[in-house]
Amino acid sequence: MSFYCYKYLNLFGIFLMGVAYFSTITLFFSTTFYKEIFAVAGLLFFLTALCFQYKIVSTQLLLFNLALLLIPMIQYAFGIIFFLQDALLSTVYLCIFLCSILVGVNFKANHQTNILNIFLAMLVFVGCISVLMAFNQRFMWFNSYLLFSSSYGNRATANLAQPNQLSTLLIMSLFSLFYLYQAQKIKKIIMYGITFILLIGIVMTQSRSAWASCIVLSALYLYYYHQKQDIINVIKLNVVFIGLTLCIPFLLNVLTYSQASTAIDRLQGGSTRFKIWPQLLHAVMEQPWTGYGWGQVDVAQLSTMTPTSTKKELFTYSHNLFLDLLLWNGLVLGTLLSLLIIYILYRCYMNLQYKQDLLLFLGFMAFFVHSCLEYPYAYTYFLIPAGMFLGYVSYQQNIKEV
Numbered sequence: 001m002s003f004y005c006y007k008y009l010n011l012f013g014i015f016l017m018g019v020a021y022f023s024t025i026t027l028f029f030s031t032t033f034y035k036e037i038f039a040v041a042g043l044l045f046f047l048t049a050l051c052f053q054y055k056i057v058s059t060q061l062l063l064f065n066l067a068l069l070l071i072p073m074i075q076y077a078f079g080i081i082f083f084l085q086d087a088l089l090s091t092v093y094l095c096i097f098l099c100s101i102l103v104g105v106n107f108k109a110n111h112q113t114n115i116l117n118i119f120l121a122m123l124v125f126v127g128c129i130s131v132l133m134a135f136n137q138r139f140m141w142f143n144s145y146l147l148f149s150s151s152y153g154n155r156a157t158a159n160l161a162q163p164n165q166l167s168t169l170l171i172m173s174l175f176s177l178f179y180l181y182q183a184q185k186i187k188k189i190i191m192y193g194i195t196f197i198l199l200i201g202i203v204m205t206q207s208r209s210a211w212a213s214c215i216v217l218s219a220l221y222l223y224y225y226h227q228k229q230d231i232i233n234v235i236k237l238n239v240v241f242i243g244l245t246l247c248i249p250f251l252l253n254v255l256t257y258s259q260a261s262t263a264i265d266r267l268q269g270g271s272t273r274f275k276i277w278p279q280l281l282h283a284v285m286e287q288p289w290t291g292y293g294w295g296q297v298d299v300a301q302l303s304t305m306t307p308t309s310t311k312k313e314l315f316t317y318s319h320n321l322f323l324d325l326l327l328w329n330g331l332v333l334g335t336l337l338s339l340l341i342i343y344i345l346y347r348c349y350m351n352l353q354y355k356q357d358l359l360l361f362l363g364f365m366a367f368f369v370h371s372c373l374e375y376p377y378a379y380t381y382f383l384i385p386a387g388m389f390l391g392y393v394s395y396q397q398n399i400k401e402v
Contacts, residue, residue: 006052010115013045014122020381021126021169022159024146031161032379039381040096046103057109059395062101068337069094071329072294081293090294093383100384104391116392117185120176123385127173128194130158130166131201138204138256154252156204165382167207168370171217172385174198175363182356196240203244204252213369214241217362220349224358273319273373279304280318284326284334291330300327317375321368324375348394357393364389 020038027033050056069091076087107116134156136142137149148161155163174195181191202210218234283292283300292300301315318324321341326334345368352358367376367386376382 002052006049007115009045009049009052010112011118013042013049014115014119016042016045017119017381017384018122018126021130022146024148024159032381035160036380039384043096043099043103043380043384047099050103050106053106053110055110057106057395058102059105062098062105062391065098069098071333075290075293078290080290081296082299086293086295093378093380096380097377097383097387100387101391101394104388104393105395106391107388108392108395113183117180117183119385119388120179121185123169123173123176124180124194127170127176127198127201130160130169131156131197131204133158134166134201134204138252154256155206156201158201163205164207164209164370164374165376165379167202167205167210168213168366168376168382170198170202170205171210171213171366172363172389174202175217175359175366179356179359179363182359195237199241199244200248203241203248206249209370209373211245212373213366214238216369217365220362220365221358224352225355272313276301276313276315276318277320277323279306280315280323280327284323284331288331291326291328291334294328297324297327317378319374321371321375321377344394348390351396352393353396360389361393364393 016038020035020042023034023038025034072081072087072090072094075081076084081087106112133147136147137156137158138154143149148157148159156166157163158166160166160169177186177191177194177198180186181188218238222231222234280297280300283304286304287300292303295316297318298314298316318327322334322338325337328334329337345365349361352361364386367382367389370376376386
């Protein structure tokens with residue numbers, strides 16, 4: 001009985017996670033509210049399923065990170081954060097991420113590879129359907145209230161409504177696909193076909209964070225696997241990606257009436273984030289000991305406004321995880337937390353034992369690279385799968401369980 005409860009609770013959680021990427025329901029104060037609610041509901045089903053396992057496994061590192069949950073409330077108690085809801089929201093998001101890691105740890109500790117495979121297959125399915133949605137946005141085959149239209153200069157967004165988010169989702173889908181192939185769950189010809197589809201979708205987003213991910217993930221893979229065939233495979237994948245990046249935008253501009261930016265246009269274009277970073281770094285030095293509180297980047301921006309500052313745009317995030325940590329916590333604690341993150345990722349990477357684990361780690365690193373250029377960590381539908389990936393690959397059989 002407990003086996004069936006565990007199985008169906010996880011399956012329903014996976015279903016809700018999939019719905020999160022397709023939902024088009026919006027509210028006036030948030031376009032992603034229901035997406036995030038669906039994702040959190042999926043996580044709650046995963047957590048409920050843990051109760052039907054033989055054992056629930058945690059680690060000392062995970063328990064140590066529980067201390068992070070106290071920081072926003074302490075900042076509120078000392079008046080650094082002005083509003084209780086801001087402190088509570090930050091605490092909730094931290095809790096969601098840690099719970100996601102816990103789910104990933106237990107997937108591996110209890111050898112629940114079938115559930116993981118279904119979760120990864122869901123991500124691959126979501127990625128493929130999102131590419132079809134991206135084509136529909138460009139060619140306008142049909143309109144529906146179930147589909148978003150593109151609002152980023154004809155860059156693909158699917159139902160995530162943001163091109164960089166779609167590119168990160170597709171990269172995570174891509175490495176989920178590679179994992180399933182490595183686990184011998186799909187045939188090579190199917191893997192090649194879906195890879196090509198996902199690469200086209202990534203190119204259609206025209207996301208520069210995807211280009212950065214391409215470089216970082218290739219380097220991380222080749223550090224572990226640098227035999228001749230591995231190098232050839234990475235080169236082939238990158239050549240196809242670069243070729244599609246150069247050709248697809250021109251081809252789409254020829255086939256459709258609407259025009260979109262090309263790779264050259266994107267390389268030459270600027271970014272507001274690079275204009276705001278100097279001001280926010282100055283804000284860090286203005287409050288080096290206490291910071292401005294979790295989620296208070298807009299306060300930091302307004303506190304250091306000058307005649308030469310970026311105008312007409314209020315930032316709620318700095319578009320860089322480490323800069324956000326410095327702004328939220330101050331120079332000292334922010335630096336310590338940044339170093340802790342780097343140490344955890346380094347330790348996790350160096351302790352990887354299998355190629356399948358490396359592929360999931362690279363899926364997480366796509367999220368991490370994006371976090372250094374934007375703020376996908378502000379959305380539960382990215383935070384949860386990223387936490388599950390990290391939890392799964394970070395668990396080692398020889399570490400001390402709690």
